[in-house]
Amino acid sequence: MEKFDAVVIGAGNGGLVAAIRLLQGGARVLVVEKHNIPGGFATSFRRGRFEFEASLHELNDFGTKENSGDVRDLFDSLGVTDKIEWLQIPEAYRVLSREEKLDATMPFGVQEFIGRMEGYVPGSRPSMEKFFALAKEIHAAQAYSSSVNGQTDSKIMVSKYGNFVRCGSYSVNEVLKAIRMPKKARDILNAYWCYLGAHCDDLSFVHYASMVYRYITKGAAMPKMRSHEISLAMVERIRELGGEVWFNTEAVKILTDEKDGGVAGVRLSDGRDIPVRHVIANCAPHVVYGKMMDHVSEKIVRATNARKFAGRGFTMFLGLNKSADELGIENHNYFLYDTMDSVRQYERMKYISTNSVQATVCLNRAYPECSPKGTCMMYFTTLYMSDDWGNVKAEDYFRTKETVAKMMISRFEQDTGAKIADSVEEIAVATPMTYARYCGHPEGDIYGYESQYWDGLMPRLLMMGEDHLTRGLRFAGGYSMRLSGYSSAYFSGDITGRQTVGDIKREG
């Protein structure tokens, strides 16, 4: 007799939500996490007098009590919202691009956003209104799809959400051109593309529009004590519901049943076996099928080989010994690009030598008290669109890291006019090696499988059933059906947790 109905491998965003959903569905749950703390990338760390956020720039789709987003609704139903202190991000973003000499700061709120855009790009209003009309319908169609667990009725889809279906197969650029949005307005609107990590010829419009819609209508939120507060709140909830969380406990194998090839247990790194028939893997299928399971079918191997790794992460964290005002850091959230042609930009982001694109945050601009008076904190993130860090040998590693760090600082100074280089009191740099080590992701990938045209949000959601190839094994997190990002990973845990509850109930 198994002691647990389900084991969740990995206490990342997807795994934690999945565990709560399983417990709410009556399952007995064990979460195993190889680190000593939960959250995966959703964590924080201390350096001197600073506590750095490890990964969260801003939580999308959370909203406020009065104007709640889907993530808040999810957190409400998980019972964690009130365990966390929230604050609102003041404005959407500031985007700067060198080629177009673009410098635009965009607000939250649909009318405010359209109005500001009209100021920057006179005549853009009709196309912006179309964009938000489409985005609103996409959002409604997604809500309908979730409400029926993806089992949509095609008649209802075509009759009620016709625009969703008609634009559902196109890329961002295809749709924005079709609605005749002026180029400069597209450039400004596309600033968020690096949050999804595929260029706008490849990126599904539905996916992008839905993200932008959620940001602009619901704003963005941040837990005061960094994402570590969310992760600990979830662990707290799991324990309240009777679940177990074992830290410093690495799962190395998923054991299979000889008869049906399905899940029979989990082997820990110390050799201990936990018998169980259901596993939710909050990690990459490449890792699970590549080294955690014996006897993987050819179909699974082919399907896994077909996927493309998305951006490999690089983040520099700076604790500065002057205030944001003193240093000339004006905004919370910057996107710095070479060009708004995301296809060419994507190419430049393949190599260490040519990539200085950055999404940069100064948390003090949203939360002035996040660091001691007279100081501020920043984090600078970029993605590498190829395995270029794989060419860096161990002996060149620290130098390479420092070169990129200096390049990012000088880029920020040049583009924004702020002066930060002499005020660095604390620094930490996370490279693809850091991410590879911390979460075990291949090549230091932090964005799961790339949202390529053929493998984007829509086809993945439509194929959840077909993608479930091993009895008792489901996936959560950035590699799964909702793709990467905080809100997406939480949703994936919600979906996969509820699906597994169903699997358990069907077994009786």
Place this chain on the structure above:
Amino acid sequence: MAYRFKKQIFGFMDLLRFKKMVPAREKRLAEAPATPLPKTYRVNETAAVLHPGCQKATLCDIATETEDTKTYTFALSAPMFFRAGQYVTVQAKVGGSLVQRPYAISSSPYAALREKKLSVTVKKSGFFSDWLFDCAKTGDEFTIGDPSGDFCHDGVRDRAHVVALAGGSGVTPFYSMAQALKEGSEDFDLTLIYGARTKKDVIFAEKLEALKSDKFRFVCVLSDEAAEGCESGFITADIIKKYAPSAEFTAMMCGPQAMYAFAEKELAGMGVTGKYVRKEANCVGDRDVKPATYRLVVHIRDQRYETQARAEETLLVAMERAGWNVPSKCRAGGCGYCHSKLVSGKFTIAGADKRRLADAKFGYIHPCCSYPDSDIELIVPMG
């Protein structure tokens, strides 16, 4: 509906495209190669050299440095690369207990990377070091942890000139740095001002002398005797100025707390403050309180354990004394590796609270720097 999206000439073609998404993906998934999935990746392989995790290592050499310091050299089972100045934990079974201590690495980064050799230099000063001095012999097996800590030169944060102030065995990270400058794994200017009691207490005297170069300068400051070529007294501003006339440097200090307090004042007088003064943390020891014992209940995975904890010792020491395999790394409260959930009980933190904000909120503590003030119950990760 006010607005109807259409891209193709005929609207139904947009619908058809939508319907083709699933078959298109099915085809892509089925037609990919059947080549076996990779077991590992280049970035992950390099990550394993930078962060090898705990590994078995064989003690291959013991060298006596001074009367009360010895250097222990280990043959690693896997190559490792680190920043000169970092530390590792050294773990061994002592009697019935698994004990580990953090020690600054005293060998060079390339020796660990290319020859799989790693040394720590230990002063005889307590339970584990006494055991090392008296019992450890070559051929013995140990567990060595990840290179850790950020007591190292950073080209973004620090000035190109580092003035290192060392006290006693606090010289070890700087000896590693001096070797790193020589071999080229680090690149900055280092002036080492090394305080010791007498000449015979100076660790690595000849080796440091031999490493002197245009990048590395070195002088001893002896408190208890006068000797040729050495300064006398304490490390004062005058001595620092003599060897580092320009105050354009980053000071890095490693030594006893009393030295930090003294040197910080001297440095402040020279205008070297704030981010330009970096101190290595010292291990938390016993506290001076009225002796008392409390009941300590600990949950590790699905096991429950119980022991007595002494008021004067940290919770980590109580757990190690009981023989349990519990996590520890810096033993100074900063790294967070021993992060444990407090179920119930009262405690006092040694020195500043270095926990994350949410840890304090949700009742997590760092046992390495927390003393019990009552009976205590904890959930602790596996060591």
